[in-house]
Amino acid sequence: MSNTWQTPEMTKRIARRHAAEKRFRLAGLTAIVLSLLFLAVLLFIMLKNGLGGLDWAFLTGSDATSADAAGVWGALKGSFLTMLVTLLLSFPMGVLAAIYLEEFAPRSRWIDWVEVSINNLAAVPSIIFGLLGLAVFINTLNLPRSSPLVGGLTLALMTMPIIVISGRNAIKAVPPSIRDAALAVGASPVQTVFHHVLPLALPGILTGTIIGMARALGETAPLLMIGMRAFVATPPGGITDPSSVLPMQIFLWSDEIDRGFVQNTSAAIIVLLVFLLAMNGLAIYLRNKFEVRW
Structure with a gap:
């Protein structure tokens, strides 16, 4: 043959x-x-x-009408406070929503509609979330305009669908044998999820959180709608004080006629990149630290 x-x-x-x-x-x-x-x-x-x-005066100063006197500290602090509010709201709510939809929600037409809505929200243009934040948080709830609180609430709405989708995928990737073994030794469904499934899914959840927070850090359109493009000469003292953010500060300086702001714009971009790398590096470190292999 x-x-x-x-x-x-x-x-x-x-x-x-x-x-x-x-x-x-x-x-x-x-x-x-x-x-x-x-x-x-x-x-x-x-x-x-x-x-x-990039000098100490630029890193510790705030916005000014003169390019020589303008600094980035006010916008940097505003970005930090905005990201802090975004993370504190979107991460726990997104993870809990992913756990409920994947582990506890009954299969019904209502749950199917919620899942489709979450998937659609992840693809909605960011300026729509800005309009929503303007209508709900400022015009209806009368929260302070141009504040990190409103910016964080708006960006949390935009980031949460990404965390929910990545969280569901990470939870779904945990082998069913982990759940069966925990239930077999007497663990309740809630204990099984929080003591066994969630620690194994946490690296994947943190990966989705990194992507969502990186997107939120670079957004300008939703923050433009809630007034964070205003000229703010003093750094914010808290999450309710008027503030700007790094992407918006870069946008405003790039539109200035004074050629001296060209250097400030490039320097602010460098600060934004360093801030982004530091935030992502911390998140990656935490992801690797909590990673559990089976």
Whole structure:
């Protein structure tokens, strides 16, 4: 009986498959190189234009009408307070919603409608959340305009669907044998979820939280709708004080006629990137710290 793998037709098919795999690897490598090249060019331009403006006076000052006197501390503190409110609201509510929908919610038409709505909310343009925050938090609840409190509430609405979706996927990825083993030794369903399932799903949940918070940190459209583009000359003392945020400050400085603000804009972008990397680095450290292997 002849070996079919040695026939000319099969040899040609194997050669075509190997060539296709090489083309695919080359395309993937090209995409990675181009992405890194664009990032390197962006970083080079920002560092070239902004490093000269990074000094202690710039890092500790607030917005001003003069480029020489303008600083980034007010916007940086506003971003920190806004992200703090966003995280404290969106993370626990998103995780609890994911746990309920995945582990306890009965299968019904109402639950199906809620799941579809959450998936749709994750794709809604961010400016819609800004309009919602303006209508609900400012016009209806009369919360202070241009404050980190309102900004955090608005960004929490935008971030929560991402955390819910990633949390459900992480919980679903936990093997059913973990649940069966916990229930078999007498654990209640709630104990099974919080003592066994949630610790195993936490790295995946934190990954979704990192993505959501990184998106929230760079948003300007929803914060534009709630008035955080106002000129604020003093850093906020709390979450109810008027404030700006780093992306909005960069937007305002980039629109200035004074050429001195070009350096400030690049320096503020560097500060924003460092803040983003520090926030993501802390989240990745926590994710790896709580990661449990089975």
